[in-house]
Amino acid sequence: MAGVTRADRCPGVLRPHLAADGAVVRVRVPGGQTTGSALGRLSRIAQQFGTGDLQLTSRSSLQIRGLPDPVRMGFVHAVQRAGFLPSDTHERVRNIVGSPLTGITGGATDIRPLIASLDAGLCAEPRLASLPTRFLFAVDDGRGDVTAAPFDLGYRAVDHDYGWVLLGGAEQGLLVPAGDAVPTLLELAHRFLTASQKLDHVWHIRDLAHWATTIPGVRAVLLPPRVTANPLGAVAGAASVQVPLALLTPAQAATVEACASGSVVITPSRGLVLSGAARRLPQLAAVGLVHNPASPWSVISACVGAPSCASSLINTRAYATALAQSGSSPLRRTHISGCERRCGAPTGAYRDLVAPRDTELLALLSETP
Numbered sequence: 001m002a003g004v005t006r007a008d009r010c011p012g013v014l015r016p017h018l019a020a021d022g023a024v025v026r027v028r029v030p031g032g033q034t035t036g037s038a039l040g041r042l043s044r045i046a047q048q049f050g051t052g053d054l055q056l057t058s059r060s061s062l063q064i065r066g067l068p069d070p071v072r073m074g075f076v077h078a079v080q081r082a083g084f085l086p087s088d089t090h091e092r093v094r095n096i097v098g099s100p101l102t103g104i105t106g107g108a109t110d111i112r113p114l115i116a117s118l119d120a121g122l123c124a125e126p127r128l129a130s131l132p133t134r135f136l137f138a139v140d141d142g143r144g145d146v147t148a149a150p151f152d153l154g155y156r157a158v159d160h161d162y163g164w165v166l167l168g169g170a171e172q173g174l175l176v177p178a179g180d181a182v183p184t185l186l187e188l189a190h191r192f193l194t195a196s197q198k199l200d201h202v203w204h205i206r207d208l209a210h211w212a213t214t215i216p217g218v219r220a221v222l223l224p225p226r227v228t229a230n231p232l233g234a235v236a237g238a239a240s241v242q243v244p245l246a247l248l249t250p251a252q253a254a255t256v257e258a259c260a261s262g263s264v265v266i267t268p269s270r271g272l273v274l275s276g277a278a279r280r281l282p283q284l285a286a287v288g289l290v291h292n293p294a295s296p297w298s299v300i301s302a303c304v305g306a307p308s309c310a311s312s313l314i315n316t317r318a319y320a321t322a323l324a325q326s327g328s329s330p331l332r333r334t335h336i337s338g339c340e341r342r343c344g345a346p347t348g349a350y351r352d353l354v355a356p357r358d359t360e361l362l363a364l365l366s367e368t369p
Helices: 036-049 073-081 112-124 126-130 178-196 250-259 278-286 316-324 359-367
Strands: 017-019 022-027 033-035 054-056 062-067 096-098 137-140 153-157 162-167 172-177 233-235 238-242 263-266 271-274 300-302 334-337 351-354
Touching: 033 036, 033 112, 036 054, 036 062, 036 073, 036 250, 036 263, 096 112, 112 137, 112 178, 126 178, 153 178, 162 178, 172 178, 233 278, 238 278, 250 271, 250 278, 300 316, 316 334
Parallel strands: 096 137, 137 153, 300 334, 334 351
Antiparallel strands: 017 022, 022 062, 033 263, 054 062, 153 162, 162 172, 233 238, 238 271, 263 271
């Protein structure tokens, strides 16, 4: 399997990435499903060992930055005790996104049990530890939110009893009973490994031309259009908030912990949904979490930038903050990148501002103190 995983550098708790601001680890949170108390524990771990902030990712996971190199075993043990490292061997392949509002409102069915079952099944199969760490599972409750973005293997519910297992995108798949979804996804992951084992740098199903069409029973799928972006504010009794620049500060994490009486979901759009916490929105807003869709922070994002990243040519977060405070709110999603790699760029259409070539960004820089 070395051909599949060679140069596979996505970080994990046990395999940090060394950045300009220290070691970075990624903590997988399958489906983004966690709790306020668990987030609070992880925030305190980040404060004890790293910079203190929790960085949200587009795969509904978390990163902790500024750790010493090498990372101390005390940090690893603390993450394990907090419940975020159930498998040493499979930690970097537990990449599962799910519909953030499932079980709260909308959707054809509650797919949270399916997410948990898929994660457990993935970790139970030793061979699947060899999946590329960029390989992504998407579990959609039928509303079309997470299967509208790129993924490798997915499930989109039709109703409580049936759904589509999707291969490499939402265009082709297999109609299966809901009870067969996880076994089918795991079997297809094994087939992918077999097909890719003699090739170098195969990260995704789309890297294997026409492979999906070789699976018995696969056919074209015509699914309803995707839903709109995850709403902000009060949603069926839940509090849905955006985390500016995807950096959850210690004060914000403490407030989330205090306000969350039930589940907390990390969304692929780098926000949080706190079930049953709609009445706590004023407290969440008081620490800088955004619940107003008219806020510029609902459409502005940036890579981590300098000085945290040695590749970045600018302090992207400073210029994103200047743009948000300029009084001229962007009309569409805008992402600021410190280099051509465009780390953290959103899925879908967005205004792309890249240093140093982009004239719009250069104009912003010239206007910013």
